[in-house]
Amino acid sequence: MDFAERISHLRPEGAYVVLARARALEAQGREIIHLEIGQPDFDTYPHIALAGIQAIANGETGYNPSAGIMPLREALAQDAGRRRGISLSAEQVVVAPGAKPILFLPMLALLEPGDEVIYPDPGFPTYEAAIQVAGGTPVPVPLDEGAGFDLDLNALDARISPRTRMIIVNSPGNPTGGILSRASIEHVAQVARERDCWVMSDEIYARLAYDGDVTSIATLPGMLDRTIIVDGFSKTYAMTGWRLGFGVMPAALAEKMSHLLVHSVGCTATFTQYAGLAAILGPQDRAEAVREIFRQRRDRLIAGLNGIPGIHCHLPQGAFYAFPNVEELGRPVDELAGYLLEEAGVALLPGTSFGANGKGNLRLSYANSIENIELALERMRIALAKL
Ligand code: PLP
Numbered sequence: 070m071d072f073a074e075r076i077s078h079l080r081p082e083g084a085y086v087v088l089a090r091a092r093a094l095e096a097q098g099r100e101i102i103h104l105e106i107g108q109p110d111f112d113t114y115p116h117i118a119l120a121g122i123q124a125i126a127n128g129e130t131g132y133n134p135s136a137g138i139m140p141l142r143e144a145l146a147q148d149a150g151r152r153r154g155i156s157l158s159a160e161q162v163v164v165a166p167g168a169k170p171i172l173f174l175p176m177l178a179l180l181e182p183g184d185e186v187i188y189p190d191p192g193f194p195t196y197e198a199a200i201q202v203a204g205g206t207p208v209p210v211p212l213d214e215g216a217g218f219d220l221d222l223n224a225l226d227a228r229i230s231p232r233t234r235m236i237i238v239n240s241p242g243n244p245t246g247g248i249l250s251r252a253s254i255e256h257v258a259q260v261a262r263e264r265d266c267w268v269m270s271d272e273i274y275a276r277l278a279y280d281g282d283v284t285s286i287a288t289l290p291g292m293l294d295r296t297i298i299v300d301g302f303s304k305t306y307a308m309t310g311w312r313l314g315f316g317v318m319p320a321a322l323a324e325k326m327s328h329l330l331v332h333s334v335g336c337t338a339t340f341t342q343y344a345g346l347a348a349i350l351g352p353q354d355r356a357e358a359v360r361e362i363f364r365q366r367r368d369r370l371i372a373g374l375n376g377i378p379g380i381h382c383h384l385p386q387g388a389f390y391a392f393p394n395v396e397e398l399g400r401p402v403d404e405l406a407g408y409l410l411e412e413a414g415v416a417l418l419p420g421t422s423f424g425a426n427g428k429g430n431l432r433l434s435y436a437n438s439i440e441n442i443e444l445a446l447e448r449m450r451i452a453l454a455k456l
C-alpha cells in the first residue's frame with residue numbers, strides 16, 4: 070500500500086510498544102512492574118469524576134463550540150494566567166481533546182514546507198512526529214545531562230538558521246524530569262524575538278515542579294505574542310483518558326485553531342469540559358498532595374538507582390520521570406530495556422524512544438507505589454549483576 074510521504078516517518082510511541090510486550094508477558098502469568106507509562110497511578114479525583122457524571126446526567130452530551138465552552142475558557146484564562154503571573158482573556162485560550170492536538174494543530178497553522186522547528190532531544194516523541202506531519206523539518210537540539218538536562222545553548226545557537234520558524238521547550242521535561250534554567254529561557258526568548266520565530270512551550274508538567282514554580286517563557290517581555298503554551302488536565306488531575314488539554318496563544322492563532330479543531334475533531338466532549346471546570350474551580354489539595362507523594366517516590370527511586378553499580382541518575386526537579394545514565398553497563402539501551410523486562414519483569418523504556426541523544430539512558434516513570442519501586446530496584450540490581 071502506498072502512503073503519503075508526510076506520514077512515512079511515524080512510529081509508535083515507545084511506551085505503548087513496551088506496554089504491549091509487558092501485557093503479553095502478563096498473559097503468560099509473569100508479574101510485571103510497570104515503570105514505562107507516563108500517567109499518574111491515581112484515579113481521577115472524585116469531585117471531578119462526579120462533575121463529569123453529573124454533566125452527562127444533565128444532558129451535556131451534544132456538540133459545543135470547537136475551541137471549548139466559554140465557562141471553561143474563561144476559567145482557564147483566569148487560572149492559567151494567575152499561576153503564571155500574566156493577564157489572559159478567554160479568546161487566548163483553546164480547549165482540545167488532550168494536550169496533543171495543541172502540539173499538532175499550531176504546526177499545521179504555522180509551518181510552510183521546509184520550515185525548521187528546533188526541539189529537545191531527548192524529548193517527547195510527538196514533537197518530531199507533529200513537525201514532520203505538518204511538513205516542517207525537525208531540528209533536534211541536545212540537552213546537557215551534566216547540567217540537569219538543561220538546554221545546550223551552544224548547540225541551540227548552532228542550529229538556528231534563516232528557516233527556523235519555531236522552537237519547542239518543555240519544562241519540567243519528559244523524559245528527563247529536568248527544568249530549564251532561567252538563563253536558558255531568557256536565551257530562547259531572545260533568539261525568538263531576534264529571529265521572529267514562535268516558541269511552543271509545553272508546560273503540561275508545570276504543576277509537578279518540586280522546588281517552587283517554573284517560569285513560563287510566555288511571561289518574558291514580548292513573548293506572549295509569539296508563544297503557544299501547551300497545557301492540560303492529564304497529569305495534574307489524573308485525567309489522561311478523559312482527553313482534555315488546552316493551549317494559550319495569541320487570539321488570532323486561537324481563531325485559526327478553532328477552524329482546525331472544527332474540521333478535525335469537531336469539539337471536545339462537553340461533559341469532559343464540565344469535569345475540567347470542576348477541576349479548575351474546585352479544591353486543589355489533591356493535586357498538591359500528589360506532588361508530595363511523587364517527591365517521596367522520586368527520592369527513593371533515585372537513591373536506589375544510584376546504589377546500582379554502573380547507573381548514575383540526576384535528581385529530577387519535576388514531572389514523574391527518572392532518566393538514569395547506564396553507559397557504564399556497556400550495552401545498547403534498547404537491549405538493556407528488553408533484558409530488564411524479560412529477566413527482571415521491570416517494564417521501562419530505552420532513552421532512544423525519545424531521540425538519538427537518549428542512547429545512554431533509560432527512562433523510568435515513578436507513577437507507581439513505593440513498594441513496587443523498591444521491588445523493581447531490587448530486581449534490577451539482581452538482573453544487572455548477572456550481565
Ligand atoms: N507533552 C508531554 C511532555 C507529555 O509527556 C504528554 C503526555 O505524556 C503530553 C504532552 C500529552 O498529554 P495529553 O495526554 O494531555 O495529550
